[in-house]
Amino acid sequence: MNSLKIQTPEPHGGRLVNNVRPMAVSEKEYPALNIEPEIDKLSSTVIRNVYREIMSIAHGFFSPLDRFMTRNEVERVLKERRLLDGWIFPFPIIFDVDQERLNELKVKEGDSILLRLKGKPFALLNVDEIWKFDPREIADRTFGTPDANPDAVKRAFDHKHPGWSMYAQMSGTAIGGKVYIINEPKFKGVYSRFWYPPEQCRAEFKRRGWRTVIAHQTRNVPHMGHEHLMKEAAFMGDTEPCNGILVNAIVGAKRLGDFVDEAILEGHEALNKFGYIGPARHMVTMTLWDMRYGGPLESLLHAIIRQNMGCTHHMFGRDHAATGDYYDPYSTQTLWEKGLASFGLNEPPFDIDKGVKIRPVNMQEFWYCPVCGEIAYSQTCAHRDKAERFSGSFIRGLIAEGIKPPAVIFRPEVYNIIVRWWRAFGYPFVNKRYLDLKERELEVDLDEVNM
Amino acid sequence: MEYIISIVLDEDRLKKIRGTSLEGKVKDLFGGALKVIDLKVSEEQAKKILEAFPKSRIDARKHIEETPVSFRRELFDLLVAKGENALNEILKDENLSRIKSLAAEEDDHLNPP
Numbered sequence: 001m002n003s004l005k006i007q008t009p010e011p012h013g014g015r016l017v018n019n020v021r022p023m024a025v026s027e028k029e030y031p032a033l034n035i036e037p038e039i040d041k042l043s044s045t046v047i048r049n050v051y052r053e054i055m056s057i058a059h060g061f062f063s064p065l066d067r068f069m070t071r072n073e074v075e076r077v078l079k080e081r082r083l084l085d086g087w088i089f090p091f092p093i094i095f096d097v098d099q100e101r102l103n104e105l106k107v108k109e110g111d112s113i114l115l116r117l118k119g120k121p122f123a124l125l126n127v128d129e130i131w132k133f134d135p136r137e138i139a140d141r142t143f144g145t146p147d148a149n150p151d152a153v154k155r156a157f158d159h160k161h162p163g164w165s166m167y168a169q170m171s172g173t174a175i176g177g178k179v180y181i182i183n184e185p186k187f188k189g190v191y192s193r194f195w196y197p198p199e200q201c202r203a204e205f206k207r208r209g210w211r212t213v214i215a216h217q218t219r220n221v222p223h224m225g226h227e228h229l230m231k232e233a234a235f236m237g238d239t240e241p242c243n244g245i246l247v248n249a250i251v252g253a254k255r256l257g258d259f260v261d262e263a264i265l266e267g268h269e270a271l272n273k274f275g276y277i278g279p280a281r282h283m284v285t286m287t288l289w290d291m292r293y294g295g296p297l298e299s300l301l302h303a304i305i306r307q308n309m310g311c312t313h314h315m316f317g318r319d320h321a322a323t324g325d326y327y328d329p330y331s332t333q334t335l336w337e338k339g340l341a342s343f344g345l346n347e348p349p350f351d352i353d354k355g356v357k358i359r360p361v362n363m364q365e366f367w368y369c370p371v372c373g374e375i376a377y378s379q380t381c382a383h384r385d386k387a388e389r390f391s392g393s394f395i396r397g398l399i400a401e402g403i404k405p406p407a408v409i410f411r412p413e414v415y416n417i418i419v420r421w422w423r424a425f426g427y428p429f430v431n432k433r434y435l436d437l438k439e440r441e442l443e444v445d446l447d448e449v450n451m
Numbered sequence: 452m453e454y455i456i457s458i459v460l461d462e463d464r465l466k467k468i469r470g471t472s473l474e475g476k477v478k479d480l481f482g483g484a485l486k487v488i489d490l491k492v493s494e495e496q497a498k499k500i501l502e503a504f505p506k507s508r509i510d511a512r513k514h515i516e517e518t519p520v521s522f523r524r525e526l527f528d529l530l531v532a533k534g535e536n537a538l539n540e541i542l543k544d545e546n547l548s549r550i551k552s553l554a555a556e557e558d559d560h561l562n563p564p
Contacts, residue, residue, distance in 0.1 A: 370479075393510050400520050401523060402561075406484030422561075423563045426563075427561055431558055
């Protein structure tokens with residue numbers, strides 16, 4: 001008989017990838033490529049650094065994916081959102097490379113390339129396949145179009161969308177093959193204490209005695225709406241509320257105007273440090289990923305990452321991981337309720353063969369209700385016409401004007417963290433200067449390796 | 452279509468409007484934790500604001516948000532000085548072009564509180 005008690009799910013695909021193999025290699029043995037940040041041609045801002053994908057692949061966040069995709073694999077992902085071995089996966093993960101540079105290196109299939117980061121050896125990439133593609137076509141098929149995907153896409157993607165732009169500006173030449181970290185980067189400053197790759201994260205859950213854990217995706221400093229979402233969603237456990245809440249912040253290149261990563265991480269940490277959500281039930285971590293802002297598709301990647309980290313539940317809100325009005329604001333919830341057939345997902349991702357084993361908790365929104373005199377859930381509070389919403393743009397405006405938000409919007413300790421990083425960077429949000437600095441410095445440093 | 456710009460009032464701003472007719476227009480938000488004055492914005496005025504400040508946007512509540520700090524500060528000052536006519540005043544070409552150059556600097560640096 002099946003127990004009602006939910007247990008930690010297996011990793012997606014059945015095993016956690018570990019492609020971290022420290023070794024000393026000689027630059028004479030391998031052709032070498034420097035990893036550089038990728039700049040958006042329209043806005044001149046950084047939109048991607050592929051080192052983050054290498055870190056996430058090698059440490060098992062994307063398990064069972066242990067490689068950059070070949071042409072056939074990308075094709076299967078775009079048609080069915082499945083890897084070649086059948087496990088569902090939402091995005092093409094592509095190592096694109098400048099064709100001229102590739103010619104200079106005289107690389108051919110069967111070779112390996114040494115990838116350098118910040119001038120130091122970092123990873124080895126096996127060249128299983130060198131293949132060509134049309135970046136614009138890949139971008140459209142990755143995110144969908146109103147014609148092909150009317151169940152989710154409301155407006156055609158364009159260069160204002162950072163994820164679409166990222167794919168549309170790829171070089172058109174890609175290398176598919178396994179990637180191994182040979183010189184493990186060390187996290188700097190604020191980042192080091194939030195780095196829990198899946199294996200360590202699962203071990204930490206075990207140490208804490210957490211059987212059921214609900215994941216909270218974030219790219220925001222938490223306001224009271226987020227705090228209530230976390231607290232209320234955590235009541236969905238099995239015979240008791242979830243033992244733990246895992247905040248997993250996406251760290252990487254972001255949209256101008258988003259909060260800076262340092263404030264996001266420490267802002268969430270402040271909630272447990274100051275007891276608003278007790279530290280015995282709350283843990284803050286991060287994943288390295290340059291957000292695609294892919295709405296429902298991004299939610300599927302989030303589910304895979306958090307299942308790999310050992311979570312049993314995942315909360316999804318309105319407009320999950322989206323920007324602009326390209327996707328229907330409830331398309332993520334549609335995906336998790338009945339699937340998105342136009343993307344090859346005829347049923348919810350947990351009901352299909354080789355799907356995910358994490359339970360979605362679809363939540364709508366929390367607002368302040370002046371009639372109830374409290375922060376209320378939109379589906380239980382009946383005073384919709386009186387509701388005062390936690391509008392992100394309103395809150396950003398308030399902060400920019402230097403007006404201290406009241407405690408009903410931000411916990412004072414959380415606001416103090418915003419101000420602390422504002423003083424450090426001269427700006428409260430991501431701007432061009434912050435992105436340039438972040439991509440020059442990155443979240444990590446690397447040691448010299450003796451060859 | 453009519454839109455709204457909310458001017459948030461901190462202690463300092465509340466002091467400046469004390470005893471004026473603006474005091475009667477103050478609205479409570481979040482149980483009185485925030486005080487605002489809502490200004491009605493016509494379709495034509497909204498168009499002019501969105502054109503002048505491309506980052507500004509209309510949110511789901513039909514509020515015009517993400518206008519530059521310098522715009523909102525000047526709008527409050529004009530509200531105190533000119534009352535209801537503040538919006539027309541700030542949208543005069545000479546005012547807008549001055550605020551636009553101040554706004555350009557805001558993309559790089561904002562003084563912390």
